[in-house]
Amino acid sequence: MNIPFVPTDPSNYYSGRGGNSIKYIVMHYTANDGDTDEGNAHYFQGAGRRASAHYFVDEDSVTQSVRDNDAAWHCGGALESSHHPLRGICMNRNSLGVEMCSDIVSGKYTITPQTVDRAVELVKYLMAKYGIDVDHVVRHYDVTGKLCPEPWVRDESLWRKFKARLTAPVELEPKKEDDEVVEKKKVLLNGKTYECECICKDETNYIKMRSLKQAGFTVSYDAVRKLPAITAPQCRTFVPDGTPDVQAAIDTVQEVVGLEEQTIEYLLRYQYGEQLVKKLAKAMEK
C-alpha cells in the first residue's frame, strides 16, 4: 500500500511502546462530516492535540500520522459505558489506532462503503505485517465503552461484516461470462420490433448495444406491448409494427429476397407500403 507519512507533533503520542509488541488493531471513526485523511493528518501536525492515531482513512486514500513503533493516544482515557471487555488488555502501548473518516447522512454518522473498503485493505495489510488475527481487531467501544465507531456500535451487523471481510479469501477475479447466457430477445427500436442479443443477469436485462445510448437512444418500456423500448429522440419516420398479416408478408419478402430491415422500412413508409409488401409476398408464394 502507498501510505504517505505526515508525522503528528511529538507532543501527541508516546515515543516507543515501552517494550510491548503490537497485538491489537483498534478501529475508530472521526465523528466528522466529510473529513479526509489528509485534513486530519494536517490537523494533527499541531501540538497539544491530546490525542492521535496511527492511520487516517477516507474513501480514496490513507495517511499515516504516528509511526507503528510509537504509541498513539487513541484508546486510553476514561470508561464511557459498561461495555469494555478489553479494558486493561488492549492499550495504547500494544495497539495500532485506525481512524475512519465519516459523513453525516440523514442526521446519522455514516462510514461510506468506499471508506470501509480502504479500511479493509489497510487492516488486512497490518494484520499480515504484524501477525495479528481477526480476534485482535477491535472497536474503541470494546476497550473503553466509547461509542466509537458509532455506526458500528449502533448497527453491530456492519461491524460483523467488516470483520468477515478481513478473513475472506482473496477476492476472486470478476466472474467471467461463462455464467451469462446470451439470448435473443425482442426489443422495440423506434417502435419496431427487433431481435437483440441480451444478457439477463441478476434480474437485469443487458443489451449488447452500448452504441445505441451513445447515439442518443433512450431506453424505456412499452407497457402496451410489454417490451423494452429503445427510442432515438431524433427519431426517423416512425414505422410501427404492422398487423399480423403485414408481419407475415414482411417475413416472406425478407426470406425470399433477403431484403434488409431498412429496405422493408423504406417500403412501409410509402403510402401504400403495406399493400405493396403484401402483394410482393403473395407473388413470391406462387
Ligand SMILES: [Zn+2]
Ligand atoms: Zn475512537
